[in-house]
Amino acid sequence: MENAIEISYRALEESAGKRVYLLSQMIHNQEVNEDLVSRGIKFIMDPNGSQFIPWEK
Numbered sequence: 001m002e003n004a005i006e007i008s009y010r011a012l013e014e015s016a017g018k019r020v021y022l023l024s025q026m027i028h029n030q031e032v033n034e035d036l037v038s039r040g041i042k043f044i045m046d047p048n049g050s051q052f053i054p055w056e057k
Contacts, residue, residue, distance in 0.1 A: 005032060012039050021053070 002010075004026045011020050024045045025033045037043070044053045 008036055008041060009039075012036075012041065024049075 008020075008022065008026070019042065020040055021042050021044055022036075024043055025047055027033070033043075042053060045051050
């Protein structure tokens, strides 16, 4: 069974050129989160629930 990190990386590969959003960081490993962002993932909220990106977008 795949974990959420593997699914996130696969989503980026399968969605090349498209925007990929995650509700929030999935793990408390800042290096992995930074890597996901550098590859194009956008987090909608921070871990406390404050929004980075409005729902309208």
